[in-house]
Amino acid sequence: MKKLILDLDTGVDDTLAIAYALGSPEVELIGITGTYGNVLMEQGVRNALAITDILGHPEVPVYKGLPHASTKDGFEVLPISAFIHGENGIGDVEIPDSGRDAQDGGVDFIVDAVKTYGKDLIIVPTGPQTNVAAAIRKAPEIVDEVGRIVLMGGALTVPGNVNAWTEANISQDPDAANFVFRSGVPATMVGLDVTLQTLLTYKETRRWRDLGTAAGKALADITDFYIKAYETTAPHLGGCGLHDPLAVGVAVDPTLVTCLPINMKVDVDGPTRGRTIGDEQRLNDPVKTMEAAVQVDVDRFLDEFMTRISNLAAA
Ligand code: BDR
């Protein structure tokens, strides 16, 4: 069975990514590592602990990762992130704090997991690439040993969501993302090209609330906050983007998307800093270590998403 690590800045869609992973019998979620972005790293791991508890999986260990990019002295949550995910990252919904604590050593946990599970391990980062880059710097051989990285971030064929060329996760640490993209690690980029096509509405969250369980109510309340924010920031979409759960969906079943094999880089200099684009030095290399998802089977993904999460939340 494939093993999964989720590397999360646990906001709302990261929460739904946890639920998708826990609702997928094909994979085992062996741990969560915390990063920063939607919230501070410390808040993100608190959320991940509380969410795994309420979803009935307190056995999943949660580790603290790095609190900011190595090129910066610290990290502050942007006002837009608090608007979209809530001050606490989970839609300002109060759910019981976990009795558990996050463990130190998220980067070491990633390295050790690659050593233990090798090609059976898929790492799914749905925030900045800071932890994954640190793991590769620490143990460069893991790029040949790990199964795959399936990351939510970037945009190849559509504009960014921070500005015309940058997506939020990549924008937090473009240097780390560039390092990972050019490291030769097998990686699938699940970016805005596909994640802005997979949308959720109040109709679906009502189904979770109608389950009458604490988990169903929590997921519905948390996600409704996010749908409401999308009504203000992107009313033309008609729902909220299922960014992070789609990355988990692709890790579980790669046939949900069609990918373009392409060696990529991230612009780290100049006005386009944070842009994800083909690496001109490796474009003609017949060996493609990366691929970018450019098409998604929207209906099939939404079916899988609703079935898996509803079954989990009903239990
Ligand atoms: C990404 O940015 C974060 O706000 C979301 O959780 C998602 O990972 C979308 O650009």
Ligand code: CA
């Ligand atoms: Ca995220």
